[in-house]
Amino acid sequence: MTQHPQRLTIRRPDDWHLHLRTGAMLRAVLPHSAAQLGRAIVMPNLVPPVITAAQAETYRAEILGALPAGSRFQPLMTAYLTDGTDPDDLEAGKKAGIFTAVKMYPAHATTNSAHGVTDLEKVAPCLDRMAKVGLPLLVHGEVTDQKVDIFDREAVFIDTVLPKIRNRHPDLKIVLEHITTAEGVAVVRKYGPTGKLAATITAHHLMINRSSIFAGGIRPHLYCLPIAKRETHRLALREAATSGEPWFFFGTDSAPHPIGAKESACGCAGIYTAATAVELYTQVFDEEGKLDRLEAFTSLNGPAYYDLPPNDDTITLEKSGLTVPDILDIDGKTAVLPFRSGERLDWRLV
Numbered sequence: 001m002t003q004h005p006q007r008l009t010i011r012r013p014d015d016w017h018l019h020l021r022t023g024a025m026l027r028a029v030l031p032h033s034a035a036q037l038g039r040a041i042v043m044p045n046l047v048p049p050v051i052t053a054a055q056a057e058t059y060r061a062e063i064l065g066a067l068p069a070g071s072r073f074q075p076l077m078t079a080y081l082t083d084g085t086d087p088d089d090l091e092a093g094k095k096a097g098i099f100t101a102v103k104m105y106p107a108h109a110t111t112n113s114a115h116g117v118t119d120l121e122k123v124a125p126c127l128d129r130m131a132k133v134g135l136p137l138l139v140h141g142e143v144t145d146q147k148v149d150i151f152d153r154e155a156v157f158i159d160t161v162l163p164k165i166r167n168r169h170p171d172l173k174i175v176l177e178h179i180t181t182a183e184g185v186a187v188v189r190k191y192g193p194t195g196k197l198a199a200t201i202t203a204h205h206l207m208i209n210r211s212s213i214f215a216g217g218i219r220p221h222l223y224c225l226p227i228a229k230r231e232t233h234r235l236a237l238r239e240a241a242t243s244g245e246p247w248f249f250f251g252t253d254s255a256p257h258p259i260g261a262k263e264s265a266c267g268c269a270g271i272y273t274a275a276t277a278v279e280l281y282t283q284v285f286d287e288e289g290k291l292d293r294l295e296a297f298t299s300l301n302g303p304a305y306y307d308l309p310p311n312d313d314t315i316t317l318e319k320s321g322l323t324v325p326d327i328l329d330i331d332g333k334t335a336v337l338p339f340r341s342g343e344r345l346d347w348r349l350v
């Protein structure tokens with residue numbers, strides 16, 4: 001690869017952490033992801049959450065039914081782990097090809113997580129079974145103790161909760177999702193070589209820091225969980241993502257919320273990046289002079305961790321620039337504002 005390529009062809013990427021919602025919202029946002037990606041790990045935090053294999057199968061059918069004609073996009077379904085989840089149902093769901101992973105939210109950690117896990121002991125039988133049948137655990141890695149400062153919740157989780165899971169379930173594959181801190185980078189680097197720990201990194205956490213949320217006024221569309229941290233952490237994430245190390249991979253955590261729910265006295269957490277996810281990551285890798293490592297991050301490391309083959313087709317990007325789409329209409333009454341809406345990005349998918 002030349003140092004400043006104007007065109008780039010890579011294996012088709014996958015998104016290892018995506019929120020697609022249901023109904024009109026699903027139908028509006030799915031074409032964005034389907035145009036870019038081969039597969040995506042679909043988050044189960046619907047209302048009510050997707051807990052059982054039967055619920056996941058119904059949700060998958062809705063997603064497949066909402067795909068644009070001719071799309072080969074594959075939704076990879078997850079179970080929402082609760083204190084009452086049945087290990088047999090997880091195993092049956094895995095064997096039937098319905099479940100690819102299981103998501104653990106500490107109770108009340110983020111949007112629609114009220115059903116989350118309150119006590120690790122209660123889900124130990126599930127985690128044992130998942131290790132046995134090869135279902136990775138996807139963790140929203142933040143403590144929910146309101147006494148812990150919001151900017152420290154990930155680091156405290158890594159110190160206090162993650163070791164408990166790892167020690168009690170050494171054979172369980174874990175993905176520490178959407179890491180936002182240097183501590184997250186360090187722990188994944190330390191245990192990545194065991195093959196039992198990896199991390200997704202979002203495009204927005206590579207691009208914004210906590211000051212961005214307050215630049216010139218409060219910017220509710222940059223509020224997400226885990227919240228963006230200080231600049232030193234953003235730089236650590238950029239270094240990790242572009243390092244080529246196999247335990248870091250693409251996971252946007254793209255989460256569409258109606259504009260009214262974001263621009264509110266108590267706005268929701270979540271950033272919608274799916275419209276230009278691949279272009280956003282490509283811009284970061286280009287800025288870091290690491291375009292030669294883009295494909296590993298977007299298209300190879302994730303499938304390898306999940307024991308899946310990479311996609312068999314490619315995408316091509318061109319350095320001709322792209323204006324991020326404006327407001328995305330959902331149903332005539334609600335709309336979603338894409339991250340960097342109206343701004344120019346350097347790369348475009350052709």
Ligand SMILES: [Zn+2]
Pocket residue numbers: 017019043253255
């Ligand atoms: Zn998420």
